[in-house]
Amino acid sequence: MLGHRDIEIGGLLVSSFAGFVLATCLVMLALRPALRLARLDRWTANGPLAEAGLALCLLALLIVLL
Template sequence: MQHDLTIGGILVSPFVAYALLAFALLAFALLVALRVVFRRIRFGRYVANAPLAEAGIYVCLLALVVVLL
């Protein structure tokens, strides 16, 4: 069980730390690589809203980090 983080006397959920970790380490690097792939395969043709699909991929990466940590 993860304990709350104390930052300046304010309790912060561990989920916030996971979200920052996912964005900083995993999501940023993977999304940059995926954007190159998405441009090659013209990802916008397959989905109605490409930025929304990329946000969904970020949420999946965040869930993976939460499950693994």
């Protein structure tokens, strides 16, 4: 199994985890309008907490798959 490589930006080493967090943020920004149309807050007691849970699940999925 291949290990995750660190990212180098201008001579500064950045953990690959930061790249996964950035990718998760970008995907969540793209999903946000769809979640608003689906009215996620009606299905859950706390909408922002449900969004945070989705973001954590997406982050874990990205780490495992990539």
